[in-house]
Amino acid sequence: MPSNAARRAPSRPSSDRPYMAETQFSLRIPNRPKAVRRALVEICGRTDASGSGPDTVGRIEITLAEVLNNVVEHALRHEEEGEIHLTATRKNDGWHFDIRDGGVAMPGGIVPHPDLPGNNCPLENLPEGGFGWAIVNTLARDLHYRRRAGGNHLTFVIPEH
Amino acid sequence: MPSNAARRAPSRPSSDRPYMAETQFSLRIPNRPKAVRRALVEICGRTDASGSGPDTVGRIEITLAEVLNNVVEHALRHEEEGEIHLTATRKNDGWHFDIRDGGVAMPGGIVPHPDLPGNNCPLENLPEGGFGWAIVNTLARDLHYRRRAGGNHLTFVIPEH
Amino acid sequence: MNLSRHETADACVISVNETRIDAAVAIQFKDRMRDKTEDAGARIVLDLGQVEFIDSSGLGAIVAAMKQLGPDRRLDLVALNPNVDKVFRLTRMDSVFRIFDTLEDAGAL
Amino acid sequence: MNLSRHETADACVISVNETRIDAAVAIQFKDRMRDKTEDAGARIVLDLGQVEFIDSSGLGAIVAAMKQLGPDRRLDLVALNPNVDKVFRLTRMDSVFRIFDTLEDAGAL
């Protein structure tokens, strides 16, 4: 839990303070696509306000959309209730995300690392999905998954360049 | 490919021919729940006609329902078209199934081996799904999965007791 | 998805007039159960005597049907044929419901 | 999911009057595209100028919209903002569509 001073960190590092102070926020996101949408808008607002540039904010939004929609569509797909807990922490190397849900385990117990669906095929065979984890694997660093106490726990970093 | 003689194997082993002759059939199943249903009815008819008892036919129907519905709901979920190819072969130890689809890979590249969802919980948290692979793992033997040439290939045996 | 309903002295009996509750009809089953039980009393008995097959989606729909009754009403099951019973046992959902062989055993004649 | 349509000399232009095409509206988008393009000619241009975000479900819905046009009609894309463009590039779907910066570049003014 960061101190209040850390929470009020200035949004951009100044030249005499090369290490950015930690900024952190948490959200609880209900198990519905519309709630994921609202959470993404909120997160973009906060990461932008803390001084991250549009490219970083864009990569955060794309990555989190895939991760959170996967939880709703897969981990919690048989549940009517359920919440996703998200914590975002800005560190020197980028934004660290910690995402937990109480849904079914990732099949195989690891983060899927699918190939991108092929696009070199006749029109009628073009893929309409299956892109999610391929996108996440491309944009996120230090992607870790653990199953613990009947829930899923995913952590990763979106680097800031 | 079995010979014609083998295909006309009598339905029950006689005492002087302890090894059952091979019986085999193949189906192509369109990527729709209703088509899976029709295929199951067909398969029950055939395995019953070849002399398997109701307990075996029941285990075949339950297992194939989970496997085939998973293909429709997951592997082919982003495809409007697509077919599942199924071959069933009766051997001495039971029914051998060979199931192929051209859909996305199993996450993690292996057959999921989830725990049964817990039922020791308040009413509102009772699981409404996630039972499929747990059922298959219980009823099938020699369950093997391979990814090859842009498709999935699953084989397993339903033993006859 | 044809469901019919009749009342007995102390239960509302829903009969499933179908041979299969599977992935093709699971959502429909759940919705029809909601309609049929909306104004039902505290005890609902689901008669599965005509059902020859359920898969895990059908099982999930029966669990969902019970959940949508809320905490103050209960759903009991009657007349599971051997294949249906097997699916409840394999998934340990047999311990979540009270299961009776006949409507008479269930006290719902 | 608000889509509007107008005709130019040699294209039918569909404008997406929404800021997001995401998992919450992907199926709706695909259905509305079917309605809007049913009687359209051989070239449809999708103007994404107002769209600030798509996720992989939205992308899939755009691919599905093209597929449902059949082999004799084409779907071109116009005015992808940087975030939308990024999703097309990451998934290599940028090579499946012709993508133009402006309606003028697309010859659909």
Ligand SMILES: Nc1ncnc2c1ncn2[C@@H]1O[C@H](COP(=O)(O)OP(=O)(O)O)[C@@H](O)[C@H]1O
């Ligand atoms: N959070 C999750 N929990 C459980 N399973 C998941 C989760 N995310 C993805 N999966 C499984 O991994 C597969 C690949 O996911 P993804 O690449 O996002 O494609 P899709 O577009 O099908 O969601 C999914 O089809 C699903 O079977």
Ligand SMILES: Nc1ncnc2c1ncn2[C@@H]1O[C@H](COP(=O)(O)OP(=O)(O)O)[C@@H](O)[C@H]1O
């Ligand atoms: N044939 C398949 N291809 C790809 N992914 C699959 C397949 N079957 C199952 N999965 C993944 O494994 C998970 C567990 O499957 P299962 O035990 O049948 O539960 P469910 O009721 O969710 O289908 C699914 O949610 C899905 O993510």
